[in-house]
Amino acid sequence: MSTAHVDLTDEMGHEDHGHHEQGFVSKYIFSTDHKIIAKQFLISGIVWALIGGLLSVIFRLQLGFPDMDMSWLSPLLGKWINIDPGTGVGKLDTGFYLALVTMHGTIMVFFVLTAGLSGTFSNFLIPLQIGARDMASGFMNMLSYWFFFLSSVIMFISFFISTGPASGSWVIYPPLSALPQAMEGSGLGMTLWLVAMALFIVSTLLGGINYIATVINMRTEGMSFTKLPLTIWAFFLTAIIGLLSFPVLLSAALLLILDRSFGTSFYLSEIYIGGEALPNMGGSPILFQHLFWFLGHPEVYIVLLPSLGITSEIISTNSRKPIFGYKAMIGSMMGIAILSFVVWAHHMFVTGMNPFAGSIFMILTLIIAVPSAIKSFNYLTTLWKGNIIFTPAMLFSIGLVSFFISGGITGIFLGNAALDIQLHDTYFVVAHFHLVMGSAAFFGMLAGVYHWFPKMFGRMMDRKLGYVHFWLSFIGIYLIFFPMHYIGIAGYPRRYYSFTNFDTFSTFADLNSFISLAAIATFIAQLIFVFNFFYSIFRGKKATQNPWKSNTLEWTTPINPGHGNWPGAIPKVYRWPYDYSKPGAKDDFIPQTVPYAETPESNLPHEQELAGLESNNDNAIKVD
Amino acid sequence: MQNLLIGASVVVALLVLFMVYKLATLIHVAKGSKTDEDAGSNTVNGYLMLAFLIIGGIAATWSAMSYFDLYNIPVASEHGVKTDKMFWVTMLITGLAFVITNVLLFYFAFRYRYNKNNTATYYPDNSKLEMAWTVIPAVVLTILIGYGLKLWNNITDVAPKEAEVIEIMGAQFAWRVRYPGADNKLGKYDYRKIDDSNAFGMDLSDKNSHDDFVPREIHFPVNKPVLLKIRARDVLHSVYMPHFRVKMDAVPGMPTQFWFVPKKTTEDMRKETGNPDFNYELACAEICGKGHFSMRMLIVVDTPEEYEAWKKKQKTWLAQNPEYLAQVPEELKEVAMLSAGIENNESNDSSL
Numbered sequence: 001m002s003t004a005h006v007d008l009t010d011e012m013g014h015e016d017h018g019h020h021e022q023g024f025v026s027k028y029i030f031s032t033d034h035k036i037i038a039k040q041f042l043i044s045g046i047v048w049a050l051i052g053g054l055l056s057v058i059f060r061l062q063l064g065f066p067d068m069d070m071s072w073l074s075p076l077l078g079k080w081i082n083i084d085p086g087t088g089v090g091k092l093d094t095g096f097y098l099a100l101v102t103m104h105g106t107i108m109v110f111f112v113l114t115a116g117l118s119g120t121f122s123n124f125l126i127p128l129q130i131g132a133r134d135m136a137s138g139f140m141n142m143l144s145y146w147f148f149f150l151s152s153v154i155m156f157i158s159f160f161i162s163t164g165p166a167s168g169s170w171v172i173y174p175p176l177s178a179l180p181q182a183m184e185g186s187g188l189g190m191t192l193w194l195v196a197m198a199l200f201i202v203s204t205l206l207g208g209i210n211y212i213a214t215v216i217n218m219r220t221e222g223m224s225f226t227k228l229p230l231t232i233w234a235f236f237l238t239a240i241i242g243l244l245s246f247p248v249l250l251s252a253a254l255l256l257i258l259d260r261s262f263g264t265s266f267y268l269s270e271i272y273i274g275g276e277a278l279p280n281m282g283g284s285p286i287l288f289q290h291l292f293w294f295l296g297h298p299e300v301y302i303v304l305l306p307s308l309g310i311t312s313e314i315i316s317t318n319s320r321k322p323i324f325g326y327k328a329m330i331g332s333m334m335g336i337a338i339l340s341f342v343v344w345a346h347h348m349f350v351t352g353m354n355p356f357a358g359s360i361f362m363i364l365t366l367i368i369a370v371p372s373a374i375k376s377f378n379y380l381t382t383l384w385k386g387n388i389i390f391t392p393a394m395l396f397s398i399g400l401v402s403f404f405i406s407g408g409i410t411g412i413f414l415g416n417a418a419l420d421i422q423l424h425d426t427y428f429v430v431a432h433f434h435l436v437m438g439s440a441a442f443f444g445m446l447a448g449v450y451h452w453f454p455k456m457f458g459r460m461m462d463r464k465l466g467y468v469h470f471w472l473s474f475i476g477i478y479l480i481f482f483p484m485h486y487i488g489i490a491g492y493p494r495r496y497y498s499f500t501n502f503d504t505f506s507t508f509a510d511l512n513s514f515i516s517l518a519a520i521a522t523f524i525a526q527l528i529f530v531f532n533f534f535y536s537i538f539r540g541k542k543a544t545q546n547p548w549k550s551n552t553l554e555w556t557t558p559i560n561p562g563h564g565n566w567p568g569a570i571p572k573v574y575r576w577p578y579d580y581s582k583p584g585a586k587d588d589f590i591p592q593t594v595p596y597a598e599t600p601e602s603n604l605p606h607e608q609e610l611a612g613l614e615s616n617n618d619n620a621i622k623v624d
Numbered sequence: 625m626q627n628l629l630i631g632a633s634v635v636v637a638l639l640v641l642f643m644v645y646k647l648a649t650l651i652h653v654a655k656g657s658k659t660d661e662d663a664g665s666n667t668v669n670g671y672l673m674l675a676f677l678i679i680g681g682i683a684a685t686w687s688a689m690s691y692f693d694l695y696n697i698p699v700a701s702e703h704g705v706k707t708d709k710m711f712w713v714t715m716l717i718t719g720l721a722f723v724i725t726n727v728l729l730f731y732f733a734f735r736y737r738y739n740k741n742n743t744a745t746y747y748p749d750n751s752k753l754e755m756a757w758t759v760i761p762a763v764v765l766t767i768l769i770g771y772g773l774k775l776w777n778n779i780t781d782v783a784p785k786e787a788e789v790i791e792i793m794g795a796q797f798a799w800r801v802r803y804p805g806a807d808n809k810l811g812k813y814d815y816r817k818i819d820d821s822n823a824f825g826m827d828l829s830d831k832n833s834h835d836d837f838v839p840r841e842i843h844f845p846v847n848k849p850v851l852l853k854i855r856a857r858d859v860l861h862s863v864y865m866p867h868f869r870v871k872m873d874a875v876p877g878m879p880t881q882f883w884f885v886p887k888k889t890t891e892d893m894r895k896e897t898g899n900p901d902f903n904y905e906l907a908c909a910e911i912c913g914k915g916h917f918s919m920r921m922l923i924v925v926d927t928p929e930e931y932e933a934w935k936k937k938q939k940t941w942l943a944q945n946p947e948y949l950a951q952v953p954e955e956l957k958e959v960a961m962l963s964a965g966i967e968n969n970e971s972n973d974s975s976l
Binding site (some may be wrong): 093098167169173176179182183184198203218268269270271272275281282283284286320321322323325326328351352358362363367369370373374376378379380383384385386387388389395398405406409410413418419421422424425426464467474478482486490491493494495496499501502503505508578580581583594 | 670
């Protein structure tokens with residue numbers, strides 16, 4: 001059955017490849033080729049990451065240097081810099097500060113680390129690593145990107161409207177986000193945010209359905225689930241999580257739209273604002289929080305799991321060792337995927353939710369630390385007694401493991417309801433999630449770009465610049481977020497424009513300046529990457545077919561794979577992807593396409609038996 | 625400023641590190657072939673891993689110690705002492721895990737850096753080892769959960785009957801508090817009755833509201849349980865009293881509460897911190913709009929005597945806004961004037 005299917009796509013692939021020249025538009029813009037779509041997602045993601053990073057630099061200036069004259073920013077920000085007519089000193093608008101925070105969060109979480117990460121690597125690697133010509137539906141895949149693009153355009157436009165973009169923070173809790181009279185950003189900016197996010201969800205679902213269908217149906221012969229690279233396992237589970245949780249965000253957003261524009265009271269009750277009592281009664285803001293975090297928490301893993309998959313692959317390849325505990329890695333990812341759906345209310349311990357519910361969610365939350373711990377230990381053991389080659393991708397992967405551990409550990413504090421009373425909504429939380437989810441996922445994404453760049457563009461990125469980029473980013477990120485824990489333990493609340501109003505929060509002005517300087521330096525360091533990336537696309541050193549001596553299938557394609565990926569038949573898979581440094585083997589890697597029959601010198605006893613079966617199978621097919 | 629200098633010197637150190645690295649690679653380039661160059665970079669990166677571990681470790685320890693007094697803010701509530709203890713116990717356990725795992729990570733990276741004479745060890749799994757690091761974190765976490773749950777259940781348990789009940793209401797962008805007055809009962813409210821003066825929407829047909837008072841700052845008695853009745857008027861807010869380790873959202877349409885026992889008076893804290901200007905503060909911890917960062921209210925913790933005296937001194941809200949007597953039903957008016965302390969001061973005193 002599956003052989004027949006493969007043959008069919010085989011034929012089609014050939015035809016596509018050989019018989020007609022594609023125009024520029026259908027090749028690079030409205031392309032249905034998963035590799036082009038992946039690059040579209042990647043470049044959009046990079047653009048968004050720069051915008052998101054720039055926003056954080058602006059609000060870090062405000063936080064680090066509250067007395068600074070910001071009038072020099074008014075050419076960029078216009079009326080959002082309030083210039084004192086007497087002194088000429090410019091101050092960032094307090095409402096716009098919140099808009100910056102909101103858009104930074106939205107952009108980074110959704111546009112960079114969801115679309116930019118899954119969109120790039122699920123698209124690029126799933127067909128290449130499972131041995132498929134393309135995605136299950138190339139058309140849906142194309143739609144997925146263009147819905148994302150439309151969503152991006154709308155979100156971007158919201159920066160330029162007179163009331164400014166959404167500013168109720170990325171969690172858009174009503175009533176603040178529901179009432180235009182509560183803040184400027186809750187007017188048209190919020191409407192655009194909701195429309196953009198609705199389109200974004202459509203994009204994510206189109207992509208996710210495709211990833212799942214492709215992984216289930218289109219694996220090449222021999223590529224059983226137990227031979228899948230961990231990257232694919234991670235993308236597969238991520239897509240499932242997304243498919244189950246994003247629709248909940250859509251319904252939450254829909255009810256919010258109804259409350260905003262159609263007079264319903266899903267989230268609104270007993271509100272007196274702007275000098276009048278609103279008629280809404282009986283709604284619950286807590287309902288929104290439940291719905292939001294039902295997506296919001298799995299979203300953390302949607303962001304993180306692809307990165308963990310990518311680094312599993314990279315760490316194994318560059319340690320020249322099999323990933324330690326392949327099955328445990330899959331098991332813990334499954335555990336994380338399931339548990340991620342039952343921990344959402346740990347974001348809500350002090351929202352007035354019933355404390356008993358808090359107890360249950362506290363237990364479930366701390367359980368999720370176990371699979372995460374297993375993953376960390378497995379990474380460490382993979383490095384142990386390896387022969388580690390520090391490619392830039394490898395460095396970023398090691399960086400990810402460090403962030404994952406450092407940021408994960410503070411999760412044990414925050415998952416504890418009793419401790420969360422004090423720590424909730426302080427900088428401790430900011431430091432926690434920026435390390436464990438933000439920086440870790442971001443490093444996974446960068447690692448992936450460095451590692452698969454040769455496959456994407458047929459050229460290598462510059463190694464040295466990669467090293468400099470890594471060390472500046474790695475040190476920079478720790479300089480930003482490590483000291484931030486102190487500010488958090490001291491109780492500084494999030495989303496504060498300045499701390500000068502409170503005696504309690506006036507002790508860390510110097511450290512805040514330091515963090516801001518580190519943030520600016522780290523942002524500038526990313527420009528090294530941007531240069532390296534775009535320069536190498538055109539001028540990079542030509543890549544070889546398998547530059548990292550890796551086992552997975554994508555490296556068996558031509559250096560510049562065309563439409564359909566493999567010019568001939570799709571290769572068959574015989575073994576798992578992690579046969580590195582196998583005792584007795586000629587090389588320190590054995591690609592998945594090498595049958596056990598060809599490697600009698602390195603086969604383990606049970607593999608030797610498989611080698612016998614292989615040749616039988618091959619004969620059977622030949623007879624057929 | 626001193627810290628800024630330290631920060632600047634760290635940046636300089638980074639630059640130096642970068643220069644050294646650049647120099648090292650240049651030397652390797654000068655020395656010979658391309659493969660050597662790669663091997664050279666690999667060694668440099670291996671040593672940088674080690675250097676990061678050592679320098680990072682020192683910097684983390686040093687900063688954690690030198691900032692300790694700044695981030696370990698004094699605690700002034702009964703449950704806060706316990707949660708602080710739990711915080712540091714958790715810090716000890718997780719800190720240990722943090723140090724061990726990070727040391728292993730960077731040490732392994734350094735120790736097992738590429739060497740062309742070495743081969744990596746084929747070591748795909750070990751079920752005993754994996755079982756061990758599944759069970760150990762599970763056991764440790766179970767202990768932490770048990771400890772945490774006990775604490776959480778105590779903190780969120782029903783408030784003692786003798787607790788002082790105080791209402792806190794968040795509104796853009798100020799807090800307001802209401803005390804129940806002499807009868808120790810807060811009057812009913814209805815958000816539709818809110819107007820410029822009646823910020824709480826007090827329902828004056830309820831006689832319990834007549835003696836309620838609305839002061840400009842919060843007072844708590846020391847060593848007595850305080851039950852905060854929390855609500856919000858417009859959007860979400862969050863009652864946050866850092867020194868008491870208290871945080872609870874204020875939700876429009878859904879009253880919430882939090883009870884705790886203040887253990888130190890403002891005077892005690894002034895002595896303890898050596899800061900004669902020390903004040904307890906109430907802040908907002910849930911984004912509520914452009915003035916979110918400015919929702920400050922002063923808290924004073926009094927001795928029981930001072931507290932009672934302060935309460936006696938407060939004028940009832942109705943007495944401050946006598947025009948609202950019109951909203952009081954006819955049959956309650958006389959009692960209302962009595963309990964609100966309007967016109968006849970002697971009778972008011974006797975009612976206390």
